[in-house]
Amino acid sequence: MSFQFPYPENALVLAPLSGYTDLAYRRAARSCGCRYAFTEMVDAASLAYARKRSESMLRRGEDESFLGVQLVGANLEHLKIALDVLNEYSFDILDFNLGCPVPKVAKKGAGAELGRHIDRALECFALFRERSRHRLSAKIRIVDAADPAPTLELAKGLARLGAEAITIHGRVKEAFYSGPVAFDQIRLVREALPGVQIIANGGVTGRVSYDEIRHETGCGAVMLARGAMGNPWLFRELAEGEGYSPPTIAQWSELVRNHIYGMIELYGEESAMRIARKILHDYVRGRGFRGEFRAQISFLCTKTEFDAFLAAAPQELVHHPDGDRALADGA
Numbered sequence: 001m002s003f004q005f006p007y008p009e010n011a012l013v014l015a016p017l018s019g020y021t022d023l024a025y026r027r028a029a030r031s032c033g034c035r036y037a038f039t040e041m042v043d044a045a046s047l048a049y050a051r052k053r054s055e056s057m058l059r060r061g062e063d064e065s066f067l068g069v070q071l072v073g074a075n076l077e078h079l080k081i082a083l084d085v086l087n088e089y090s091f092d093i094l095d096f097n098l099g100c101p102v103p104k105v106a107k108k109g110a111g112a113e114l115g116r117h118i119d120r121a122l123e124c125f126a127l128f129r130e131r132s133r134h135r136l137s138a139k140i141r142i143v144d145a146a147d148p149a150p151t152l153e154l155a156k157g158l159a160r161l162g163a164e165a166i167t168i169h170g171r172v173k174e175a176f177y178s179g180p181v182a183f184d185q186i187r188l189v190r191e192a193l194p195g196v197q198i199i200a201n202g203g204v205t206g207r208v209s210y211d212e213i214r215h216e217t218g219c220g221a222v223m224l225a226r227g228a229m230g231n232p233w234l235f236r237e238l239a240e241g242e243g244y245s246p247p248t249i250a251q252w253s254e255l256v257r258n259h260i261y262g263m264i265e266l267y268g269e270e271s272a273m274r275i276a277r278k279i280l281h282d283y284v285r286g287r288g289f290r291g292e293f294r295a296q297i298s299f300l301c302t303k304t305e306f307d308a309f310l311a312a313a314p315q316e317l318v319h320h321p322d323g324d325r326a327l328a329d330g331a
């Protein structure tokens with residue numbers, strides 16, 4: 001089955017997350033009902049000049065009926081080559097990253113830094129329109145916390161150049177990932193651009209924050225990022241509402257096992273286990289595991305050690321936390 005784009009009214013979209021949203025990660029989310037997902041962001045220069053390495057990021061599973069790719073860059077030459085490379089692939093959407101605040105990206109004038117230079121950002125996006133065979137979207141941040149005009153100008157320009165959807169992370173570049181989300185600016189852009197789907201993003205970790213962002217922005221579609229890190233069940237929780245019950249320890253263990261085994265298949269045991277440690281720290285957070293158990297993650301180097309770790313998990317649950325990540329009672 002293939003899925004619709006622009007997204008259906010109540011779509012939940014898994015954000016592109018650099019260093020995270022590889023095939024194994026997406027499959028974990030998909031097993032919890034996630035339909036719309038993205039690759040990690042792909043750097044245009046890397047795709048242009050270190051094609052082989054970054055091409056592994058473009059891997060799409062046969063089971064993935066909807067997959068977007070996200071490109072970051074500010075150099076027209078690099079973008080041109082990268083867009084040509086992407087034309088050899090089939091994605092449901094090509095997203096332009098105008099929101100990444102990390103210094104490595106900003107110092108090249110890309111991501112959120114490019115988003116603040118609207119003419120230049122639109123010049124780059126015009127190249128997307130001209131060169132790409134894919135349908136287009138963009139992911140932006142709020143440009144100015146005090147004044148909605150530049151964010152609106154950016155969004156209008158992107159829409160004029162063919163963006164069918166725009167995700168707005170409701171924070172400015174300097175805020176990185178913390179602080180309040182500017183619901184009012186997201187709402188304003190949505191109201192000003194009825195022909196473009198606006199996807200709200202920022203701070204959704206559970207039912208309360210989900211209801212709030214939808215109510216305050218008027219957006220139906222929402223993008224999930226850190227709230228789903230280590231908690232792919234968030235997709236199920238938000239889709240099922242009142243009827244949702246959290247995973248049991250056995251269901252939690254099975255999903256974590258499949259995720260890490262998937263990484264081993266992608267990267268080989270040694271590399272996979274290195275990356276797996278940060279993934280596992282996310283999975284155990286807030287679930288009521290003993291501190292000493294969680295600390296063991298930093299020392300896991302092999303699949304055998306991981307298996308033993310996971311096998312011990314049921315005995316290491318010491319309390320039932322109240323938060324969004326509590327596991328259900330029972331085996």
Ligand SMILES: Cc1cc2nc3c(=O)[nH]c(=O)nc-3n(C[C@H](O)[C@H](O)[C@H](O)COP(=O)(O)O)c2cc1C
Nearest residue numbers: 015016017018040041139169202203204225226227
């Ligand atoms: C570790 C990490 C990696 C991220 N990588 C990307 C990325 O590759 N592309 C992108 O557009 N946003 C990226 N983001 C931003 C998220 O997609 C999202 O916009 C941001 O985390 C705000 O949403 P949240 O408050 O729900 O986490 C990243 C965020 C984090 C924490």
